[in-house]
Amino acid sequence: LNGVGKTTLIEAIGWVLFGHHAARTTKELIKRDGASPHEPCRVALEFELEGDGYSVVREMVGKNLMPKASLQINGKLITNNADEATEVITEKIGMDYLSFFTSVFARQKELNALSIMKAAERKRLVLRMLGIERIEKSIQTIREDKRDNEKRIEGIKAATVDKEGRKKIDVLSSTQGELGRTQERLLPIIKEIEAATSIKEKAVEDAKEELEIGTRNYENYVALSGKLSERRSDLENASKRKEEKEKELADLLVKKKRLDEIADKETRYFQFREKKEQLDALRENYQRKLELVKREKKTALELQKRDENLNGLKEQRTELEGVEEQVKAVKLEIEAVQKQKERIHASLGAFKSQVVQTKKEIEERTRKKKRIEELGSEGECPLCERKLGSHYEWLLTKLHEELQTKRESLHSIFNEYKQKKEERASQERAEELLIQKDKERDKRVIEKRALDTRIAHEERELERWKTELELIQADLTPLMAVEFDANAYKDVISALNDLEVVYREMIGLRAEIGRIGDVKSNVQKLRDLERTTSEAISVLQRQIEELAFDKREYEAKKANYDRKKEELTESRLKLLAKRNEFENVCR
Template sequence: MKLLSLKLQSFRQHKNSSINFTDGLTAIVGPNGSGKTTIVEAIGFALYGTRAIRGKAADLVTRNSDKGAPLEVSMLFEHDDTTIRIERTLEGAELYLGGESKPIASGKTQVTSRISALLGMNYEEFIATFFTGQKGLEFLSGKNGPAERERFIVRMMGYDRLEKVQERLRADRNQTKQRILGMQAGLGSRAEIEERLKREEHNLERLKKELSESEQLLEKSSREAESAQKAFERVARLKEQYEKYEREIRDNSIRLEESRKRLKALEEKTARLTEAALDKRQKLGLREEQDIAALLAAKEQTFCELESKIKEMEESLEKARERARGKLSSSEAECAFIKREVKTLSARLKELKTLGAGNSDSVCPTCGQ
């Protein structure tokens, strides 16, 4: 960081001051109260705002300043081969790079944050390394002793933070050492560790073998479960066919009952007709008796045809019942077989679930080991 120029307006003793900093050492001399320390204070104010001032912010403004001349500090400096300009008042601040007319940051907080990022240090770090206040160099006289001088230099260079870090590192080292000792005590001797390692490797091989056998058993059980699922589906189809036959039997039973009712009605009607025919025979004589006989013969033929149809329907109904009974018997046998298979598979799957990789006491259901 290299200062180039500083302009102060209405800043404490400086109504309107301008300073250009040339290469080399710059010395500012003057009587007490002339504003020498104020120049250093203004540099801190330009960079970090009111955190760098002494006292209250209201005390910064020159008391007998010209009317209409607000407090303002403008500073130009170089950093990493880049020219930077800061303009700061009590109300706000602006930061410019190079000769740009548009600021890259505006506002007191934003400019302070951007300056801290550009310089790589906050206000506390700045005053501990590049800046010291009035009478801050009295330690060089040795009046307070070499120990005080050493503490001041350490604090100014930031070495006190390194000492704190070293203390924390030493504490961490001791804690880590204690943890290592505790772990070593818990692990035991090298021979014990190697013996445990051999046992664990043996257990690992045994578990791998059990896992392989369990996977084979699981694959077999999966195939059996798939077969059982197909058998279930076949039983479901048989059940559907059985229910279809049952519906057919109910429908045929209903039609048979209706046919019987019609037959009974025909029988009753035939009886009435026969009785009526006898009455007419007596009244009409032999000629009409022949007509009535022919009519009766036709009715009997119709009655015989109905009886034949009813008989056929009863035979068909009985055959349907026999088929349904056969299907039902076959379905019941298959259901019993499937239930036994499902029970066996459930027992095997339960055994598989009890085989845990971390359970060294597990017994393989196949080999019994």
């Protein structure tokens, strides 16, 4: 899930533990937008580590966002100093802010922080995270001690021989008496220094005790001052909120007064709204009346138009009366002509067969005659194989007569055939004329049927429009007396609009006024809070005055303690030097 505040929570934990170093932004951007300059920015965190309960509070106060922090372990206040709290926490948990944001939590886009570090930086970070850094420091200290001891041994070895190459033991033996006298001289000096060191240790203890008392007073003073600052900030916030609520209450009381002034207009608003509803119903009926009147006129005109159209169609139909009988008569004539054509066609076939047959006979007799002529009178008869002799002329004459008869018959048949063809052509022309006439009669029949259909449709439409007119007149009759005054309606609408503005204002005022009780209660609570906060401030001021903390005196005690410690250290070093000198003399 993105944008729900996971990073903000973790960064708040990092900030309360390690301070501003753990923040991604400057301290001015840590505080939320819109917060009052006097409103503190605080984070409190409680956690357990190795059986101990930790409670750390870090905040920024004032316009300059001064950092403050307090740390408690197992309920005991450890420090009220922000830097000291960070140091103690870093030491206790074994990691600084960089280790925290690299191991425990990785910010967005910083998951590869370890991978981009140099090897030495990564090693130091991991050692610090695992607590190995302290072991490394111990090992480093041991190594340094080892090197010091080795140097000391080398020094001791070098110290056994002097510059001239003589063994120092021989030299020391010769000066043993002198060393004995030196020992006797050093013993009282060492005792004197030990006595002075004991006095200074007692002085350091006394100074430390005074400083601890002063430190407790200082911590109490800081804690009381912090609480006093918090209470003053709370008082300022409470006063500001009280002023806002008192202003809100005053505004609500003004609105209540306004509601009382316009309360009587609510009745007028509902009266005018009821009157408008009545006029709306009346206007609707009046508009219905006008619509019906208009429809009545339109329907009457439509009835007149359709009646005239129907009469015209009926006159057209009268002109087409008897057309079906005419069509039947023409069809009968066509059938008669077609039958006659069939008879003529059959006759033509017979004539054609006769012509063919006659032509064949003529050709046959012509061939015979030509054969006889070729044979001559001395030739043999093709049938009986006897000489033609006297029969020759007779046969030629007979064949000639037969040919003449056949030719005349052919001419007669041909003339009759030609006459029949002309008769057939005449019948075909008559048939075409009758067919054209039949088509014209069919068109007139179709026209008559279309007129019948249109007439039936117009008659139905005429009846429908008559019924429509009757229904309109039935709806119009109860509305004829309805009248509507548009000007009066406009006046009512205008007045209602003005009253509706007031009515909506009343609804809003009532919703606002309903909060008067809660606002009064909040004002009283804020006054009580202001009073109790003022009392708490007075108590804290008295406690601070009773504490009588003097910062200069505290600084003087701290300086005195440091000075005593330095004197004690110098005395101990001096004592150590004399003891070393005495031990060297003894050795």
